[in-house]
Every structure is written in structure tokens, then in C-alpha cells.
Amino acid sequence: MTDFNYHEIDDVIHSRIRTAIMAVLISVDEAEFTFIREKINATDGNLSVHLKKLEEHNYISVKKEFIERKPVTRYKITEIGRKAFEDYIKKLESIIKR
Amino acid sequence: MNELNTNITTKAEKEISVIKQIMEDSRKAVVENGWHYIYWGSIVTAAIIVNYLMVIYSISMYAQGMLWFFSMPAAAIVEGIIERKREKREKVKTFAGKLINSLWTGAGVCMFILGFAGTVSGAYSANMIFPLISIVLGSAYLISGVIQQVKWLSAISVFWWGGAVVLLLMPGMHSMLIFAGMLVCFQILPGVFLYVKSKRELATQPA
Numbered sequence A: 001m002t003d004f005n006y007h008e009i010d011d012v013i014h015s016r017i018r019t020a021i022m023a024v025l026i027s028v029d030e031a032e033f034t035f036i037r038e039k040i041n042a043t044d045g046n047l048s049v050h051l052k053k054l055e056e057h058n059y060i061s062v063k064k065e066f067i068e069r070k071p072v073t074r075y076k077i078t079e080i081g082r083k084a085f086e087d088y089i090k091k092l093e094s095i096i097k098r
Numbered sequence B: 001m002n003e004l005n006t007n008i009t010t011k012a013e014k015e016i017s018v019i020k021q022i023m024e025d026s027r028k029a030v031v032e033n034g035w036h037y038i039y040w041g042s043i044v045t046a047a048i049i050v051n052y053l054m055v056i057y058s059i060s061m062y063a064q065g066m067l068w069f070f071s072m073p074a075a076a077i078v079e080g081i082i083e084r085k086r087e088k089r090e091k092v093k094t095f096a097g098k099l100i101n102s103l104w105t106g107a108g109v110c111m112f113i114l115g116f117a118g119t120v121s122g123a124y125s126a127n128m129i130f131p132l133i134s135i136v137l138g139s140a141y142l143i144s145g146v147i148q149q150v151k152w153l154s155a156i157s158v159f160w161w162g163g164a165v166v167l168l169l170m171p172g173m174h175s176m177l178i179f180a181g182m183l184v185c186f187q188i189l190p191g192v193f194l195y196v197k198s199k200r201e202l203a204t205q206p207a
Helices: A016-027 A033-040 A044-056 A079-097 B002-027 B035-056 B061-089 B095-121 B126-148 B151-169 B174-204
Strands: A030-032 A060-067 A070-077
Touching: A016 A030, A016 A033, A016 A044, A016 A060, A016 A070, A016 A079, A016 B002, A030 A033, A033 A044, A033 A070, A033 B002, A044 A060, A070 A079, A079 B002, B035 B061, B035 B174, B061 B095, B095 B126, B126 B151, B126 B174, B151 B174
Parallel strands: none
Antiparallel strands: A030 A070, A060 A070
């Protein structure tokens, strides 16, 4: 039996809120800020910080536009993000199977 | 060490279960509110009735062809404009929504080609258009129901295919009216059910 190695866990994803954001975005094509907020029950400020972190690591991409004069921000998971999330899930599964 | 390992495993299991729940919940975002079914069902039914009256009043085949040639692309353009506006207001775009759009665009193009190949090329009689279109619609309904996870929508395909067999075995002018009846029962009514269902789901969601 190999013991758990925390270095193998992606710490960009390994935060409750960022994992939840990634789980939402991997399930849809793209989502608005408000949709993510509703799905994970986060506050605007908290969500923004975590989205920024994911964006800085190129795990998600952002598109900002104006619809009927209102600013709308849409998020989409990138290929890097998809791969990282899949690896993260595999890692969790391997922990369970040990 | 064993206790630590058990702790980590429990946490990992919880994490996976939460992730699965979020993913499932996000995928459930409404992909179809039924308006496409009502829109196309009503337009095509109206066009069929006009076409039927044209046959009764012996208006030329050319004019009948033109009715479809202009009304269907015009309806598609109007739908495109409405859909573009609707998409902009949507909070989420799902893969299921993309699949549904592609499926029905493909099915629409197939039906348009089948409709015009019959009348223009003379490859088959104009009476064959409706059973052929019914076969395409049956397949589209089967796949739509699977994508939307609405079993009764998939089951409607049986009625479309059954109707196609009836129309193939009993071709004639009345096939227009049978097809119009099929549109009302297997397209407009399901569209209304989906519309009511999506309205109910929206009402239960937080603002």
C-alpha cells in the first residue's frame, strides 16, 4: 500500500469552491457568472477571487460582453482545465481504491 | 497511519460525491422549452392547409412548390433571429443544447431536400414527401428524447414511423391532412407539454 502524497494533488483545483466551479464548467459548454454563483451558493466577491485564480492558471477562459446594456461575464473550461480536472478526479479515485 | 488513510479516503469519497452532484445539477439546465416544436408545428401545419386548398382549387404545382420554397427558409430566418436573441439572454449554454440544435438543423435540411427533390426532380411522387419527412422526424424525436432525457419524447418516434408506414401504404391527397393531424398530435402538443414543464421548472428555481 502506498501512502498518500499530497504533492500529487493539484492545489489550484483542490479548494472546495474551485472544485465546485470546475465541476459546473466541465458539465456545460459555457456559463454566466450568475449561473455559477447559483449552482455553488457562493458570494460574488469569493467567487470572483477563485475564478481569477483558475483564469490565471489558464484552467478557464473568460468572455465579457454587454447584453441590453448590461455587462455579462461568461466562463468556459479550457483544454488545460479539462485535463487538470480529469487528472484530479483520477487522483481522488485512486485514493478511494487504495 | 491507518486512521489517516481512512480519513483521506472518506474525504476523497465525499469530494467525488459532491462533484458528481454539482455536475448532474448543472447538466440539468433546461435545453429545450418546446417553443421550436410549437413554432415549426404551427407553420408547417398552416402551410399544409394552404397547400391542400391550392390542390382543391387546382392551383399549379409550380405555385405549390413556391409556397414551400419561400415559406420554409423565411420561417428558418425568423427562427434564427429569435434564437440568437434568446441565446444571448441565456445564463448557460449546455452541450445538450448544442446537440439538439445541430440535430434539428440537420433534420430540417434533410426534410427541405427531401421535399424539393420530390417535386422538382420527379425522383418520386409528391405523395411520398410526407412519409419520408415522417421517417426523418421519427429519428429526430428518438434522439431528442435521449439527449433531453425525456422518455415520452423518444416514444413519439414510434407514432411518426407508424404514421410513415400508413402514409406509404395509402398514398393520396388525403396524406396531407393525415400529416397535418400528425403534426398537431406529435409536434405541437408535445411542444406545449415541454413548454409548460419548463415554465414549472423555472418557477421552482431561485431567482
